[in-house]
Amino acid sequence: MGSSQIHLPPPSQKGSLSLEEAIARRRSVRDFTPESISQSQLSQILWAAQGISNTRGRYRTVPSAGATYPLEIFVVCGRNSIDGISDGIYQYNIGSHSLTLHYAGDVRRELARAALDQEFIYEAPVDIVICALYERTAMRYGDRGERYVHIEVGHAGQNIYLQATALGLATVAIGAFYDEQVREVLRLGKKYRPLYIMPVGKPSL
16 A cells, blocks of 8 residues: 555535435446546545544444454545545545545546446546455355445445535446456455445536
8 A cells, every 4th residue: 555645525414415315316336427527525425435423533424243343445546536635546534534545546437347348437536446455354144244345335326326416416326347357456365355336526417
C-alpha cells in the first residue's frame, strides 16, 4: 500500500431527500456524464458503504455478522474524476475516514476489460470496488461465514445506491467480471476477493 493519505470532508447525517424518496427514485444506471464528483459526495458514498455512524467509533453504517467487518473498499478514478484528487486506486480507511493511495494511474479501462468489456465502468468518473477478506468472518463462523459476507456486501451495495440517489448521482451494482483479472488490475494480494464493482457519477439521462 502507498502512504499518501487524503482526509475526506466529514460526512453529513442530514440530507434534503427523505429515505422514502431515495428508495422510490433508486435505479440502476449505466449512462454517465464525464463530470467530476466532489470530495464531499465521495465522502458521503464511502461513509454510507462502511463508515462509522457514531462518535465513539463502535458502530458502522452496515451491519456485520459478529462485528467481523470483512469488507474493504477501493476507489478507482481517472484524472479530473474527483475534485482535488489525482487518478489512481485508493483504499478507504474507515477509522480515519480517509483515502490512502494504493496505485497511481487510471486503470478504469483495464477494470472495464476485466468486467466483460462493460464500457460504462470506464466512462463513469469513479468506480467503487468492494472486496472481501473472508477469513475475518470465517475465523468465527467457519464455512457459514461466506454467506454472512455476501449478505453484508448486499447491505453495503444498497447503501451506496441510496446515498448516490440522495446526492443526485447514480450507480449500478456489477457482479459480472473475472475475479482474478479484477484483483490483478487493482494490484491486490490473493486474499482479497472482489465482490462488487459500482460505477458512480452523474446520470446522463
